[in-house]
Amino acid sequence: METIDREARPDLLADCANCFGLCCVALAFAKSADFGFDKAVGEPCENLDGGFRCTIHPHLRESGFKGCTVFDCFGAGQKVSQQTFAGRSWLTTPEVRADMFAVLPLMRQLHELLWYLDEAIRMPAAAGLRAELDRATALVTAITEDSATNILDTDLDEVRGPVAELLREASRLTREDVLRKASSKDARSGHRARRPVPAGQARKIGPGADLLGTNLSGLDLRGAELRGALLIAADLHDADLSGTELIGADLRDANLAGADLRTAIYLTQTQVNAARGDARTLLPRILNRPSHWTD
Numbered sequence: 159m160e161t162i163d164r165e166a167r168p169d170l171l172a173d174c175a176n177c178f179g180l181c182c183v184a185l186a187f188a189k190s191a192d193f194g195f196d197k198a199v200g201e202p203c204e205n206l207d208g209g210f211r212c213t214i215h216p217h218l219r220e221s222g223f224k225g226c227t228v229f230d231c232f233g234a235g236q237k238v239s240q241q242t243f244a245g246r247s248w249l250t251t252p253e254v255r256a257d258m259f260a261v262l263p264l265m266r267q268l269h270e271l272l273w274y275l276d277e278a279i280r281m282p283a284a285a286g287l288r289a290e291l292d293r294a295t296a297l298v299t300a301i302t303e304d305s306a307t308n309i310l311d312t313d314l315d316e317v318r319g320p321v322a323e324l325l326r327e328a329s330r331l332t333r334e335d336v337l338r339k340a341s342s343k344d345a346r347s348g349h350r351a352r353r354p355v356p357a358g359q360a361r362k363i364g365p366g367a368d369l370l371g372t373n374l375s376g377l378d379l380r381g382a383e384l385r386g387a388l389l390i391a392a393d394l395h396d397a398d399l400s401g402t403e404l405i406g407a408d409l410r411d412a413n414l415a416g417a418d419l420r421t422a423i424y425l426t427q428t429q430v431n432a433a434r435g436d437a438r439t440l441l442p443r444i445l446n447r448p449s450h451w452t453d
Contacts, residue, residue: 192225336401
């Protein structure tokens with residue numbers, strides 16, 4: 159499966175240099191294992207400097223701000239800063255503060271939809287859906303390019319529903335294709351590279367599955383549907399996740415050491431950042447290997 163080209167879709171990648179530090183101001187967080195203190199919506203983080211840069215960025219994790227290293231705006235920050243509000247910052251133009259802070263989380267959700275749609279468009283097995291995917295992309299893009307007022311008036315559930323159906327269908331077609339090819343490859347070689355999922359576990363693997371802390375190490379999970387699955391602290395080391403749908407899956411502290419995720423479906427940087435991996439973990443080309451992963 160072809161992956162998103164960084165140069166082709168820079169609008170879906172965070173560009174902090176062209177953002178007014180919106181994620182550090184517009185969003186709230188509570189003191190926890192992920193954040194060092196409480197912060198309300200609209201309150202600038204005390205680590206944000208006057209140039210909209212984080213003063214502890216190289217040391218976020220050791221400073222108690224693991225949550226910041228996980229967050230990804232999908233390019234919504236620069237879109238709101240430079241297009242929706244035409245380069246007016248919340249700091250120098252106080253009258254835009256409320257709307258700017260309200261638009262950011264909506265824009266992020268819209269950009270996340272565009273990320274998934276862009277991936278679905280590049281799935282060869284979903285070529286028959288191309289016209290519908292293009293129309294959905296155009297619709298969501300038009301909303302992101304509208305005025306702040308109209309973005310705030312958008313019913314996201316109404317937009318997300320039809321898109322979610324399209325994404326599920328693209329995933330189904332791709333997963334079926336992966337399983338067909340895997341079956342043919344295994345038949346030719348006479349064996350599987352990874353061990354099959356035990357019968358008892360197979361019944362538990364599916365959309366929304368509760369797999370918290372489950373040992374899935376070394377398993378052949380090719381073509382599995384783990385949409386919305388709870389995989390917190392799950393052991394997936396050396397597992398084959400080729401063509402596995404992971405949209406909405408919670409991978410916090412999941413062990414991905416040596417796992418093959420090169421063609422995992424709808425995997426995001428946020429999910430990768432929240433997990434644990436190593437130098438052997440295979441990721442899609444569009445995603446960065448987190449600096450906190452071990453060698």
